[in-house]
Amino acid sequence: MTATAAAPMLRSRGLSRYFGAVPALHGVDLEVLPGERRAILGPNGAGKSTLFNLIAGDLAPSEGTVELFGRDVTVLAVRKRARLGLGRTYQTSRVLGGLSVEDNLYLAVLGARRGHLRLLRGGSERAIRKRAREVAEQVGLADRQHAVAGSLSHGEQRQLEIGLALAPSPRLLMLDEPAAGLSRAERLSLTKMLLELDREVTLIIIEHDMDVALTVAEHVTMLHQGEKLLEGTPQEIRANKMVHDLYLGNTHGEG
Amino acid sequence: MRLSVPVRLVLSAALVAALALVPAVFTTYFTSAVAVRALVFGLAAVSLTFLAAYGGIVSLAQTGLYGIAGFLMARFIVTNGMDPILAAVLAIAIAVMFGLLFGAIVSGSEGIYLLMITLALGVITYYFFSQSGSFGGHEGINGVSAPGFVGNPVTHPAAIYEVLLACSVIAYVGVRLLARTNFGLALQGVRDDPVRMRALGFNVRLHRTLAFAAGALIAGLAGVLGTWADTRISPGTIQVSQVIQLMTIAVIGGLYRIEGAWVGALVFTLLDTYTRGITARFETWIGIVLLVILILSPDGLTGLASRVFTLVRRRGGATPTPSSPTPADDAATVPDPEQVGTGSGQGQVAR
């Protein structure tokens, strides 16, 4: 292992974002090492999605820096971060509703490669299609490849959503509540898929469903009111009284 | 309701062959007043439906781009004595450059913002040509000669008709092929969800800008051919009412289907030619037709037709096939035709 391989995949320093005067996130330091499975937990409004949006570049931080793969990306455009090897999903599915599942995944693979504007089909097209089919299989949509994404069921759209993030073979994968709205069976197969995920891929997951989150994650970061409350292993988190009071005992829905 | 590919190819070829016979079968008046004009309108409207169907961009600047190509070519031919073909190519190239410029300006906007900005661009283009001394002011430029093989389009419209038909087929096939390229697929991705496309690594603004340039190519082609057919162009050709007229044509046919452009153009031209004798208030009726379509069937006549077709097949006992159309076909339609750009959805966020 070289020194660069041990460098964190993600490092944030004093990351803050204010909406007007209201801090959605305040002074968050985060370090995620290669191959880690990290869960970000916290009640509604804790700043979890804001954190994702700051890391991916959909929002600009008010203060602080973001480093991806050892490189400062604080002012880098969203698409350039994606091309560095960052894949993400959204809390509400953002699939390309007018295109087939296969074309969705085709674009997801293409996005990380060259030739976005190519007009002639080259040999690369076959390779991309092949990869798209592999991903469709991986997320359980092998028999739905020709369906238009907009016509998929909610569960299938969540599967495709993960497929879109996985297809470009990202080094860092960020999932924003992947289990939201899924049936019990669907959650189980989601958990299984995440457990089988290649160790080359580093995973950060926001999840309200404790079964999914604490099964998959080896390391947990708790956010509360925009600040980092504590970090620890799933066992430590389960045992922590503060977490119980704030969150686990709380039976409200997801948001 | 999907026919197999070979069957569709044969049917399309038959349709084009039948259309090619129009000048031989119909009168010169019909050819010139209806057929030629419908094809010019259709081509201009395709530049609009192409952007709408594949890019989710509803642009009111297409008439302006038509005018840029038409006026420049007219000036090159009449004032500079340039060869008509060379003038046309040059004029279209400049229109494409303006397409790039317009595209770069509007590519950061979506939905109604884009609609407003493109309308402003279209109207500014009109005022430029009506005020500027170099393009004949309100008179415009008369006596624009077409290339030799077109002859005199006014007395013998058959040749310009066939040229227009050929260009329409090329434009249609070109757009369909473009939709299957990496660029075309990515453009449809941008239409469906620009935020997602950015997160996948695509340059959303670049795709929109290039789409605009492609639209300008079609609009410029229409401008050049339309000016040849009319032998003249004046600011009246691109004034606000004409901008609205083009939008009306696209909406009548179906804004989100490229074929809709020709359907709308034909219906519009027929109405225009045969109802002017009945009513002096043609504009009012066109406004009412537009209104009724927007209220009843926002996806226009082609949308209406495909819905009726689906309904008839369901009734006829055919097995309902909810979700296995080929991707190539559905690429040309927006997911939910009921919702003419329910703009403020997710895609709208990233202005």
Added chain:
Amino acid sequence: MLTRRGPALLSWLLLAFAIVWVAIKAFGQGFGISGNGPQFVITALNGVSLAALYFITASGFTLIFGLMRVVNMAHGSLYLLGGYVALDLVNHGMGWWGAMVLAALITGAVGLLVHQALLRWNQGQDLRQALITIAVATILADQMIVHFGATPSSLTPPAELANSIGLGLYHLEYPVFRLFIIGAALVVALVLWLVIRFTRFGMIVRAGVDDRAMTSSLGINVPLVFGGAFFIGAALAGLGGVMGGTILSLAPGQDDQFLLSSLVVVIVGGLGSLRGAAVGALLLGLIEQLSAVYLPQQFTNDSILLTFILLVVVLAVRPQGLFGRRT
């Protein structure tokens, strides 16, 4: 989000160049009465009064958008309708003032009718609504030709505003009516500001601009407020039409002109922003009037290009307009 320093710097340079250019042309021969100073004062006042007219009209456009996200493409037609209605009333013996008030009310009523009949049930489908208002504009434009003809006409200002007064500068005189329009724009701005700032109605309007979802969850009679805003917005277009019909002319095509000016004003200023509308109107009015005088002779006919450049520069630096909010 990320500041774009290059285009911003360039646009400031462009603005500075334009100001220096005009200043040299205007005062290059000194500030005395023999120089071009007097011409500058008149041109600048013309620009400001035109801007005032643009503001009155565009404020209605931006109000409607700010609350309901409706781009009313028939706004120019409502402007022209207001002017024509006032002209008709004056021709039937009514005084200018009465005609102004009544014309604004009638135009507001027409706007309200359009909203109730065609826009209320498809709230949220903004593109469809914009296209519907385009259809309305087509119908209105054609029907106005039927009822008011196509020959340009204009309103005569009321006797008490028909004269010119001395400006106390270079012995210049200036039409009172144009100064009146500037005053009217200030009143409109003040009233709208007070209403938006301090009333319950204004609170809903602001909520609408800030957060759409909140508007409907406020538990207030939203349809009534929407209808009211549409009425006021359309009435402002009509009021603009009466003023414009008095200093400019009433003719087919004026509707397009004022739709364009309203569009440019709000695109430049930022949709839904009253302050933006004021700044946008000032920029547009001044550019149009100053360019007619200070552009080199051979470019005078191409002055529309300056409007284009204004649009390009603003959108390059701030796609959401000068005072627009990024959503």
